[in-house]
Amino acid sequence: MSANPSPAAGPASEPGNPFPGSVLEHPWSWLDQRFHLQDLVAFVRHKEVPLGGDTIWYYFGGVTLFFFFIQIATGMLLLMYYQPGEASSFESMKYLVGVVPFGWLIRSIHCWASHLMIITLLVHMQSVFFTKAFRQPREVTWFTGLGLLGLALTFGFSGYLLPWNELAFFATAVGTDAVKSVPVIGQWLLEVMRGGPEVSINTLYRFFALHVCILPLATFGLVGLHLFLIQRQGMSEPIPHAQGGKPRRLRYMRFFPNFTLRDLLLWVVCLNALAILAVWLPYGPGIPGAEWELGVKADPLAPAYPGIRPEWYFLWIYQLLKEFPSHFLGLEGPQACLLLISALLGVWAIIPILDRSAAQNRPSPAFTDFGVGVILFLLFLMLKAWNLGFAPEKGMDPSADPIQAQLIARNAALAVLGLGALLIGFRRLVLKTKYFYLSSLVLLQAILHGLVGLSYLAATGICLLLLAAVLAATWARRPGRTAAFLILAWLGLSLAPAGARGQEPAASPGAVEGQTITEANWPASFRELWQALQDGKPVLSEDARARFRSFAGLVQKLFFRGAESGLLSSPQQLQNLLTLETDDQQLAVLLSDNCVLCHSNPDQQDESTLFRPRQDPADPYRFLDLREVAADVHFRRGLLCSGCHGGTPADTAMSDAIYQRWPATSVRRADRTWIPGFCTQRCHAAPEFMRRFNPELPVDQMLKYEQSKHGELLLQKHDSKAAQCLSCHGVHGIRRPTSPISRVNPRNLPSTCGECHASPEYMKGYTKDDGVTPLPTNQLALYKTSVHGQALLQRRDLGAPACNGCHGNHAAVPPQVQSIAQVCRMCHVNNATLFDGSKHKDAFDAMGWPECETCHGNHAIQEPADEMLGTGPRSVCKQCHDQYASPVSNQTADYFYASVVSLRDNYNRLNTQIGQLQEKGMEVDNLYFTLADLKDALSRTRSLIHSFSRSEFQKAYDQGTQVLLRLQNQVRQAKNQYNLRRTGLLISTLIITLFGILLYLKIRQVDRRGGIRDKQ
Structure with a gap:
């Protein structure tokens, strides 16, 4: 029989074609003829990954690459709407988050991916360190990994400023300010980074170019080189013997499909986690250095509030800079700190050269313990920078208080000690490790600083001296390492006294x-x-x-x-x-x-x-x-x-x-009438003299004082108990009224007046103008309970009136019934104008009633309450209306009350709902703008009560009702949007989870076909 194939048979597939008999067979053949893809297929089919006890860490490099791809994709979408500029950066981000469909989700995913990428990158680098995957011939791969870490941190730092909000602006100012401490070129480097001496819009332009152009190109190049080296050299095999001395079982897994499918499964898990975090926490976890809510637009002219911190991965540098005194070893404190940081990073970079045991495929417990110590060292600084145990409000920095700073150090020390104890126990019991010198010294440093109370540098110096002693004993027979011992001893001796001295006085x-x-x-x-x-x-x-x-x-x-x-x-x-x-x-x-x-x-x-x-x-x-x-x-x-x-x-x-x-001592103390003239004739009433010292001060105080009640008593009736200059201003220690401790500062003035007017014994014998009624002495006590007293004395609102706000200063007089309204209208102009045009004005004038005091009182004025309206038990309307007015007046008062309470209750309810939406991560700026309109409408409605006109009140109430309906509709839409987010998250999570389960089953199926073998 002929061996030739029958004509009916189709053309045979090319050997090595991964898609035989499928629609992709011919396209693959076409590409293979031009690009020789068979070589790539053969490489992938034969590539194997070494397996040991640390296989899980192999996947973090791929996960980091996944988050990088997510950032590139979402970054391009953000770039379609972002407009860099002083008047457009913040605005374009607000538009993206609040208006563009799913814009909030794109930004949230981008921000979360950036932080997660740095976390997985750090985990990947630590895994490479602890598994000794940097050993020969993979030293260059380690160096490229360090370069990628630097690029990732620069990515995060440069992108942080782009929204141009307040938090990012000040954090960038703090972060870049450390650069000027670099010797010689520090100031030049600072201006290169900022585009000038200060953070400005030029800084934004530079960071934008760096973030979207320079860094992506550099990262793609370095990632390509890193992957090329990994594929060229393969993944590092585990060290044959573990630290406990037992040999490892070494196996190999095929890169494709076994390892690749596992990598893909972890990508799916990360995608699911990323979706959940982006929807449930769209503005970050809410810890310092890991929050990206837009907040308020940056104002370069505004002062920075205390407690500003850089992003979390720079917190250890930020805290270390705070621990150094202003000068150290002949250098400025920041310069010495940056020199130490550079030395630490330099040691970390050349670990492949220093760890000779790893290069010989032997365990190196000292360097492993060094890595554990570095983690604990950085964690302690970060926890201190986070003010562990405190949740300060914006603008508050508890670490500025020495007592609270010590409590923060104690909390951080306890946390690090707990983690360190767990690590030591795990390494001793599970990994059979016996070397704990370096990590124990880091824990000792935490104890000395956080629990004993030594300064950070003093604790560090003691630990370095102990380390030098340990190394001296260990290396006694290795003279070549004497230099390292001497350097450590010198640093310890320098740090301990410097830390004990503490911060040098400026x-x-x-x-x-x-x-x-x-x-x-x-x-x-x-x-x-x-x-x-x-x-x-x-x-x-x-x-x-x-x-x-x-x-x-x-x-x-x-x-x-x-x-x-x-x-x-x-x-x-x-x-x-x-x-x-x-x-x-x-x-x-x-x-x-x-x-x-x-x-x-x-x-x-x-x-x-x-x-x-x-x-x-x-x-x-x-x-x-x-x-x-x-x-x-x-x-x-x-x-x-x-x-x-x-x-x-x-x-x-x-x-x-x-x-x-x-005057003679006995005369000047018995008769105080000389004091006003003494203070004013030569000085405070002499314009030429006062111009030499303070031309802003008026020179008519004496004329005003002569017309005041105090001046009348002192100068005309020779009553030396009456207040004069020294009574209010003091003798020595007179301060400007703006000084917080001045006796005539608005917040201190009630107490100054109360020294006389709140003393029944001192005021005994003084009466009102009728000559019979004693002057009361409870004014100060009443004022402290009033709305004005609470605002001035408790909330420190200097706009609230003190005694002189109504009675005057040097011309202090008791306001008469007819003049009280004129005093009140100096602040409450609108209400007074409305009252002037009302029928109540004529009625009050006819009855001789004070306009404001009748309803609101005088010294004990309480905050106006809606319950003052209507005919309820707290009403101030009903008593007069029942006696002097027709029933329709009470009906009008009830209508005022019901209308105002309706707007008020709706305002409070919607304010609560908007706050809940904000806590859930919704963009609520527009809702708060409308809520502010509703509050204004409520204030106008309350104010128009003073017109006592139902028609005028009705107009304001109708406007408020329209705003209320608009806000209710906006809140309803926001709730629907939130429900849509949850529903979409649930559906997408289920789909991704289902895909992950199917992928896991596929992995099990592939593993049953083979692909994992023992080392020959």
Whole structure:
């Protein structure tokens, strides 16, 4: 018989064609003839992956590549809508998230994929480290992996700024600011990164070009090289012997289809997880450095609020920079920190060269323990940067408080100790490891810093000294490693004292120029004060000594001059002067006044004339507190003691002119009528004189005071109990009204007035204008409970009125019934205007009722409540209407009440619902804008009650109802959108899960056909 095939048979498939008999057979043949794909097929069919006990870690490289592809795909979709620019970046992102269909999902997936890519990349690198997959000949593969890690971190850092929101702007400013600490080129490098000295729109343009052009090209090139090296050299086989000494069982798996299908299954799992995270947490997990809610648009002119942190993978650098003092080993603190970070990264990079045991296919427990120690080291810093155990509000930084900072360090130390104990137990019991020196030192560092309370650098220095001792004992017979021991010992000895000293004091603000005078050149009279002892202990504290040494030579010479003149002759006097909270310039002014030097010297003054720190509020001479004298606004403006008391600052004794200016002590304390004239005639009523110091201050205070009730009592009736200048402003220690501790600061003024008006004993005998009714003394207590008092004293709202808001300042008078409304309308203009056009205006005038006080009261004014309307038990309408008006008035009041309450309750209900939608990850900015319109409509409706016109009120209520309907519709749509998201997530998750199950079954089927073999 002939061996030739029958003519009826079709052409035979080419050997090696992976698609015989399918529709892809001929296209494959066409491509194979041109590109020789058979070679690739043969390579894939014969490629095998070594298996050991660590096979699971092989897949993280592929997972990282999967997240990178997801970022590229979603990044291209984002780029279709993103418009870089100061007026378009934030706006385009808001449009994308709030308007573009599924735009929120695209951005959420992109952000989640970026963080997950870095996590899996770090896990992949750690797995390569612990499995020793970097050993010969794969050193270059390790280096390319490090390069990819650097590119991934740069990707995340550059993309963070692109939305141009507040958080990203300030975090970028914090992150880039560290660059200027690089020696020599730091400032230049900073301006290259930012496009100028500050973060600006030029920074955005540069980061945009870097993120969408430069980095993708560099990453694609490096990924290609990395994959080429892996395919060329194959995956690293596990070390033949584990750390416990037992030999490993080594097997091989075919790359295709066995390994590839497993890789694909893990991709499917990651896709499912990514979909769930993107829908349920569209703005991130909500921890510092891992949140991407758009929030508020960036304002380059706004100040940065405390607590700003970079992204989570840079937190350890951020925290390490905070741990260094301002100067260290002759370098600036940030420079020394960056040098240490560079050294650590350099050691990590050359691990393939340093780990000689791994290069010889032997376990290297020391380097494995080094890797565990690095993880614990970085984790401790990150937990501290996260303020572990605290959940501060925006703008709050608990680490700024030393007590809270120590609590944070303790919490971080306990967490790291718990994890470290688990790792040590696992490695000892399961992996049979016996080397724990390095990881134990990291745990010791956490104990010393977090639990014992040593500074971070001191704890680090102690641990380095212990490490040097361990290495010295280990390497005693290896002289070639002596250099490493010496370096560690030197670092330990440097860090421990530096950390114990803590942060070096910064130069005093307002420092006077000039070189410090060395102690050898100090005069003997001053040196005697410097060395004085009391009860065997130095009089001068260490803080006082440190401050004097920090002074410029000019300030030190003023101290020397005082000591040589004898005006500065007491060690305690020197201690008091050196501990004043003033800058160098103000202290120089103080020392140039001999009056201060003389009256602060306990050797020359008795208690009634001695300037010294006075803590006791019951001290009859507390007005002689030296700290108050130094803080006085007159002193700080250059008006010294002689400005009021006479003489000159250079006088060394009291002159006759000083005694002649002042009344006798008994006279001036019994009759206080001289005080207003003394303060105003020479100074505060003299325009030419005041122009020299503060031209903004008015010079008519005396004219106003003469017309006030206080001035009438003091100047006309010679009642010295009446308030005058010193009663309100004080004697020494007078401060500007804007100072928070000024007696006439708005928040302190009620207490200042209350010193008299809240004292029944002091106010005894004073009556109202009728001459019979005693003046009440409960005004301060009532005011504290009022809406104005709560706003000013509790919420620190300086727009709320204090006593002077209604009664006036220097012209303080009790407002009469006819003038109360004029006082109120200074703030509540709209309500007063509406009342003027109402029928109630005529009725109130006819009855002689005060317009505002009738309904709202005076000192105890409560926040207006809707229940004041209508005819309920809290109503203020019904009592008057029942007595003076027709029944229709009560009906109108009930209508006002029902309408306002309807808008109010709907506003509260919708506000709650919008907050719940925001917590679920919905974009709610438009909802809040409409909610603000509803609030405005509610406020207008409440305000129009003062018109007492049902028709005018009805117009405002109808407008509010229209806004309410619009908001209800928007909230309904948002709820439907959220339900659609959940439904879509459920369906997509089920589909992906089903595909994953089918893929798993396929893997089981393929494995049963073979593909896994033992090493020959």
